[in-house]
Amino acid sequence: MVRTSLSGFPEWLPEGRIIEMHVLDELRRVFELHGFAGIETRAVETLEQLEAKGETSKEIYVLDRLQALKAAELGARAPKDKGMGLHFDLTVPFARYVVENANELDFPFKRYQIQKVWRGERPQDGRFREFTQADIDVVGNGELPFHFEVDLPLVMAEALNNLPIPPVRVLVNNRKVVQGVCDSLGVTDVEGALRGLDKIDKIGPEGVAVELAQSGISGDQASVLLRMAQVRSCDSAEIRQRLADLGVSGELLEEGLRELTELLDTANKRMPGVVVADLKIARGLDYYTGSVYESEIEGHEDLGSICSGGRYDSLAKDGKRTYPGVGLSIGVSRLVSRMISAPMVKASRKVPTAVVVAVITEDQRERSEAIAAALRARGISTDVAPSAAKFGKQIKFADKRGIPFVWFPGDDGAADTVKDIRTGEQVEADPATWTIPASDAVASVERVTD
Amino acid sequence: MVRTSLSGFPEWLPEGRIIEMHVLDELRRVFELHGFAGIETRAVETLEQLEAKGETSKEIYVLDRLQALKAAELGARAPKDKGMGLHFDLTVPFARYVVENANELDFPFKRYQIQKVWRGERPQDGRFREFTQADIDVVGNGELPFHFEVDLPLVMAEALNNLPIPPVRVLVNNRKVVQGVCDSLGVTDVEGALRGLDKIDKIGPEGVAVELAQSGISGDQASVLLRMAQVRSCDSAEIRQRLADLGVSGELLEEGLRELTELLDTANKRMPGVVVADLKIARGLDYYTGSVYESEIEGHEDLGSICSGGRYDSLAKDGKRTYPGVGLSIGVSRLVSRMISAPMVKASRKVPTAVVVAVITEDQRERSEAIAAALRARGISTDVAPSAAKFGKQIKFADKRGIPFVWFPGDDGAADTVKDIRTGEQVEADPATWTIPASDAVASVERVTD
Numbered sequence: 059m060v061r062t063s064l065s066g067f068p069e070w071l072p073e074g075r076i077i078e079m080h081v082l083d084e085l086r087r088v089f090e091l092h093g094f095a096g097i098e099t100r101a102v103e104t105l106e107q108l109e110a111k112g113e114t115s116k117e118i119y120v121l122d123r124l125q126a127l128k129a130a131e132l133g134a135r136a137p138k139d140k141g142m143g144l145h146f147d148l149t150v151p152f153a154r155y156v157v158e159n160a161n162e163l164d165f166p167f168k169r170y171q172i173q174k175v176w177r178g179e180r181p182q183d184g185r186f187r188e189f190t191q192a193d194i195d196v197v198g199n200g201e202l203p204f205h206f207e208v209d210l211p212l213v214m215a216e217a218l219n220n221l222p223i224p225p226v227r228v229l230v231n232n233r234k235v236v237q238g239v240c241d242s243l244g245v246t247d248v249e250g251a252l253r254g255l256d257k258i259d260k261i262g263p264e265g266v267a268v269e270l271a272q273s274g275i276s277g278d279q280a281s282v283l284l285r286m287a288q289v290r291s292c293d294s295a296e297i298r299q300r301l302a303d304l305g306v307s308g309e310l311l312e313e314g315l316r317e318l319t320e321l322l323d324t325a326n327k328r329m330p331g332v333v334v335a336d337l338k339i340a341r342g343l344d345y346y347t348g349s350v351y352e353s354e355i356e357g358h359e360d361l362g363s364i365c366s367g368g369r370y371d372s373l374a375k376d377g378k379r380t381y382p383g384v385g386l387s388i389g390v391s392r393l394v395s396r397m398i399s400a401p402m403v404k405a406s407r408k409v410p411t412a413v414v415v416a417v418i419t420e421d422q423r424e425r426s427e428a429i430a431a432a433l434r435a436r437g438i439s440t441d442v443a444p445s446a447a448k449f450g451k452q453i454k455f456a457d458k459r460g461i462p463f464v465w466f467p468g469d470d471g472a473a474d475t476v477k478d479i480r481t482g483e484q485v486e487a488d489p490a491t492w493t494i495p496a497s498d499a500v501a502s503v504e505r506v507t508d
Numbered sequence: 509m510v511r512t513s514l515s516g517f518p519e520w521l522p523e524g525r526i527i528e529m530h531v532l533d534e535l536r537r538v539f540e541l542h543g544f545a546g547i548e549t550r551a552v553e554t555l556e557q558l559e560a561k562g563e564t565s566k567e568i569y570v571l572d573r574l575q576a577l578k579a580a581e582l583g584a585r586a587p588k589d590k591g592m593g594l595h596f597d598l599t600v601p602f603a604r605y606v607v608e609n610a611n612e613l614d615f616p617f618k619r620y621q622i623q624k625v626w627r628g629e630r631p632q633d634g635r636f637r638e639f640t641q642a643d644i645d646v647v648g649n650g651e652l653p654f655h656f657e658v659d660l661p662l663v664m665a666e667a668l669n670n671l672p673i674p675p676v677r678v679l680v681n682n683r684k685v686v687q688g689v690c691d692s693l694g695v696t697d698v699e700g701a702l703r704g705l706d707k708i709d710k711i712g713p714e715g716v717a718v719e720l721a722q723s724g725i726s727g728d729q730a731s732v733l734l735r736m737a738q739v740r741s742c743d744s745a746e747i748r749q750r751l752a753d754l755g756v757s758g759e760l761l762e763e764g765l766r767e768l769t770e771l772l773d774t775a776n777k778r779m780p781g782v783v784v785a786d787l788k789i790a791r792g793l794d795y796y797t798g799s800v801y802e803s804e805i806e807g808h809e810d811l812g813s814i815c816s817g818g819r820y821d822s823l824a825k826d827g828k829r830t831y832p833g834v835g836l837s838i839g840v841s842r843l844v845s846r847m848i849s850a851p852m853v854k855a856s857r858k859v860p861t862a863v864v865v866a867v868i869t870e871d872q873r874e875r876s877e878a879i880a881a882a883l884r885a886r887g888i889s890t891d892v893a894p895s896a897a898k899f900g901k902q903i904k905f906a907d908k909r910g911i912p913f914v915w916f917p918g919d920d921g922a923a924d925t926v927k928d929i930r931t932g933e934q935v936e937a938d939p940a941t942w943t944i945p946a947s948d949a950v951a952s953v954e955r956v957t958d
Contacts, residue, residue: 063608064592067550071612072619075547090860091884093891097525100517100638101551101624105574118574123628124555124593127570142514143574158513162521164858164908166894169522174551178573188550203895205873327874328881408614410540423655424777431778434541441543444616445653458614 066181067188068391070398076405078190078394080503081221082172085192085388088217089170094194097169099151101176105141107154117177118143144176148193148387153374156197156381165199165381166206172390186391195385197373202382204317207349207369208324214353214365214386215325215332222403222505223393224356228325228332228365229290231339231350232318238311239286239304243279249344251275255287256340263287282306287338292326294319297335321349347371351386358400364393406502407460410439412494413476414456415465417446425467429474432489433465438499440465453479462498465489516631517638518841520848526855528640528844530953531671532622535642535838538667539620544644547619549601551626555591557604567627568593594626598643598837603824606647606831615649615831616656622840636841645835647823652832654767657799657819658774664803664815664836665775665782672853672955673843674806678775678782678815679740681789681800682768688761689736689754693729699794701725705737706790713737732756737788742776744769747785771799797821801836808850814843856952857910860889862944863926864906865915867896875917879924882939883915888949890915903929912948915939 063069070078086096108118120143145151148171156163172192181187194213196206211228218226240248250273254266261269263284270280282304289300297319301311318335325333339352346368353365365388373383397403413433415426426442433440441461443452449466456464456479465487468474476492477484513519520528536546558568570593595601598621606613622642631637644663646656661678668676690698700723704716711719713734720730732754739750747769751761768785775783789802796818803815817836824831847853863883865876876892883890891911893902899916906914906929915937918924926942927934 063604064550064552064554067552069549069605070547071609072545072547075545078548079546091887091889093859093861093864093889095522095525095859096529097522098520098528100514100519101626102514102517102638104514119571120574120577121569121571121594121628124568124570125628144571154513155519159521164905168859168891176551178571178575188552205870206894209892324874328877409543409545409618411543414543420655424774427778437541439541439543441618442659444656455614 066186068186068395070394071408073405073408074394074398076408076501077397077403077503078390080405081390081394081397082190082192084220085217085390086170086172088213088220089192089194092168092213092216094168094170094213097152097155097171098173099145099148099155099171101144101174102142103145103151103154105143107150108143108146110150117146117179119176119178146177147175148173148191149195149373149385152193152195152197153381153383156374157376160199160376160379160381166196166202168194168196170194186395189389189391190394192388192390193385195373195383197381197383199381200379202384204320204348206384207317208321210367210384210386211321211333211349211351212325212329214351214367214388215329218353218365218388219332222503223397224358224402226332226353226355226365227334229334229336229339229352229354229363230318230321231335231337231343232314233343233346233348233350233368234310234314235301235318235337236286236314236340236343238308238314239283239301239306242306242308242311243282245275245279245283247273247275251283252340252343255283255338258284258287258338289337290334292322292331292334294322294335297322297337317348342366342368345370349384355396358396361392361396364389401506403503404506405460406504407462408501409441409459409461410501411441411459411461412438412498412500413440413463413465414452414461415440415442416449416452416467417443418467418469420446422446422467429465429467429489433492436490438494453477460501463494516636518636518845520844521858523855523858524844524848526858526951527847527853527953528840530855531840531844531847532640532642534670535667535840536620536622538663538670539642539644542618542663542666544618544620544663547602547605547621548623549595549598549605549621551594551624552592553595553601553604555593557600558593558596560600567596567629569626569628596627597625598623598641599645599823599835602643602645602647603831603833606824607826610649610826610829610831616646616652618644618646620644636845639839639841642838642840643835645823645833647831647833649831650829652834654770654798656834657767658771660817660834660836661771661783661799661801662775662779664801664817664838665779668803668815668838669782672953673847674808674852676782676803676805676815677784679784679786679789679802679804679813680768680771681785681787681793682764683793683796683798683800683818684760684764685751685768685787686736686764686790686793688758688764689733689751689756692756692758692761693732695725695729695733697723697725701733702790702793705733705788708734708737708788739787740784742772742781742784744772744785747772747787767798792816792818795820799834805846808846811842811846814839851956853953854956855910856954857912858951859891859909859911860951861891861909861911862888862948862950863890863913863915864902864911865890865892866899866902866917867893868917868919870896872896872917879915879917879939883942886940888944903927910951913944 215228254269258266267280348369350368352363367386369384371382374381415430417426430440430442465476473486476487665678704719717730798819800818802813815838819834821832823833865880867876880890880892915926923936926937
């Protein structure tokens with residue numbers, strides 16, 4: 059169900075798209091249930107905006123008008139667009155949108171945004187160059203209370219755990235904890251420590267120790283950092299105990315621990331067992347300033363984090379104001395790709411259609427259209443057979459697409475009948491009153507269990 | 509509500525986006541009700557695909573990786589992506605998708621596709637460089653019955669007339685009629701005739717006569733073509749009569765008239781008065797092969813056609829097969845832009861939220877969260893006040909966003925109450941049983957009448 063005639067640019071067949079739309083609809087439903095407003099930003103940003111964070115510049119697709127390029131090749135002077143590129147995430151555009159519209163927005167502003175993003179990297183390890191992200195963020199004007207660092211990951215946990223996939227855990231850490239531990243140990247190259255710890259799953263503790271040494275971190279310091287990185291628990295008392303055992307202390311560490319344990323305690327009340335503190339999380343800690351989030355799907359840990367985010371005290375800035383934010387982003391395409399390929403799920407049919415109305419002869423097509431109109435008026439997705447072929451062929455039209463019902467206009471004043479082509483059961487029916495079983499009304503997406 | 513910090517790239521404020529999402533949801537609902545399957549194609553096509561139709565090449569945005577460009581500037585050899593650009597419509601990508609997946613698709617294949625497209629033209633007359641289109645097409649394998657040329661414009665008419673906008677008329681013409689008239693008159697430069705007639709609204713009949721003369725069309729021929737272009741009617745008998753009055757005839761003309769009048773007659777039965785034959789429609793007739801469609805919104809004729817399309821006998825082709833198609837495309841961004849700016853409509857609020865739960869003190873935040881969870885479990889979009897400010901300030905939080913209800917947790921064992929902040933009415937309520945008025949459950953979009 060996945061096609062990529064251009065490497066890195068996935069497309070789904072219709073049944074795959076039904077699965078993707080189910081995911082997108084469910085995410086939107088949960089986000090709106092929690093009061094997030096949907097916005098959409100243009101796909102295009104100025105290169106200046108996109109390059110503000112230097113290290114992502116390699117990923118940008120730059121735009122040029124073909125006409126201008128051709129004119130340039132011919133040596134003519136062509137009007138040059140100011141440097142523009144496709145956005146590579148939804149955070150940079152959102153930050154710009156907030157600053158541009160600050161006077162019209164109500165803060166704290168909670169928004170969700172579900173859009174495609176593009177990254178010009180070489181497609182490797184199945185990485186996509188075009189993919190859909192689903193983000194939620196809350197942004198404050200000047201200040202943003204800590205409780206949003208508890209709320210946001212729980213909204214994502216609810217959204218993800220509503221999908222027909224195995225349980226999703228949200229893993230959390232806190233920049234202040236890691237920074238506090240480094241401060242207490244006298245480690246000054248915190249970025250170096252984070253870079254090293256980030257590789258722990260790939261190269262193991264011994265490999266990380268070597269990396270840390272190269273950043274000028276002593277063996278004793280590295281040993282404590284590696285013990286810290288092994289702390290993983292839902293239980294805030296255990297977290298506190300194990301950090302106390304490391305012999306580290308300090309004001310910032312204490313603040314970080316307060317935040318991390320409050321997040322765990324509240325999460326355990328609202329949604330037991332879903333949020334886990336994992337102190338080896340280092341990715342993003344160089345720019346996040348408080349809580350940081352990753353996630354894993356039970357049994358699909360190899361997929362990596364399909365939902366990540368954190369708190370940044372300076373999501374956006376203009377002349378006078380700073381806008382702190384907390385947010386998370388789901389990599390929808392990567393998730394859907396796994397849902398399809400595993401497979402985790404199956405769509406009940408390839409089309410939205412619940413009923414096909416048969417056509418007796420082409421002269422009587424309008425009778426069939428009238429039946430279809432009556433069914434549609436009652437919200438039932440209905441198609442009319444494309445030709446007045448033999449009924450066997452019209453049934454096959456439905457069967458190939460997974461459409462459950464075929465409707466037969468009654469001949470010579472006889473009542474209409476409707477046939478469930480899965481069971482063969484055929485009953486008299488009136489399009490003004492017939493009710494479709496709820497489970498057949500729309501294409502459904504169900505877990506595949508093997 | 510419209511912002512364009514980059515010329516030609518519109519963005520909506522949250523209330524504008526609510527209007528756009530209402531439009532997109534309604535279009536999707538109607539398309540699915542008629543059995544169209546939703547697909548999405550990548551935003552990127554090879555230049556080869558995009559340039560297959562020469563005359564559109566000026567509109568293409570070409571992609572390059574920034575890293576490759578920078579390397580080239582430094583004189584280094586960089587891996588060059590094969591020529592890729594952003595799609596400028598949804599027809600070219602759909603045709604490619606059909607050919608690539610022909611073995612997995614079921615024909616006739618009915619699909620809808622709602623996506624952004626990009627055109628690198630100079631933004632003038634409020635033209636957008638990035639905008640959303642909503643397309644429906646049906647494509648056959650080798651053959652495609654005529655009745656789809658009747659069905660498709662009626663689906664679009666239903667979709668558009670379900671929106672909170674003034675009545676939309678679908679205007680139709682038929683390539684075979686115009687070609688047949690030209691043949692009968694001995695006009696050989698049919699393209700020239702179409703180019704001239706296309707300008708009739710802009711430069712008037714006299715101007716068109718001059719243009720036609722330049723294409724080698726005689727005064728007598730031009731006079732008949734101009735009389736043909738004045739024919740506009742819902743009534744198929746009138747159409748036939750007025751063409752007969754022109755003194756033209758021929759087999760192709762007769763076939764075209766049969767199709768055009770069958771379309772009118774069926775449309776008048778299913779949806780009286782919505783479809784109008786308008787023989788001056790010339791745009792697109794150079795590549796459409798049968799019916800051609802445009803549209804107009806009553807009172808907003810100046811906006812031009814916001815929904816256009818037609819029949820093309822060769823939508824797509826591969827080595828062995830030809831795939832004929834019929835389809836129409838709505839320019840959603842242009843429509844929404846007018847809906848907002850006219851204004852035709854108003855959103856009832858700026859957020860999905862129906863209820864804000866007040867917070868008594870920060871220590872009691874979890875009580876408010878529990879109430880919110882109970883309301884959300886029953887499908888009611890609920891937010892919790894961001895801080896335990898004075899109740900007046902918490903009510904203002906709701907009021908600014910247009911949220912109709914504020915929920916107050918009962919103090920000291922008292923029952924909770926919920927207040928309609930529009931009327932001031934406040935009643936006791938239990939989050940497990942309270943029902944919200946249907947009209948307040950979701951943000952609604954209503955016609956503005958002045």
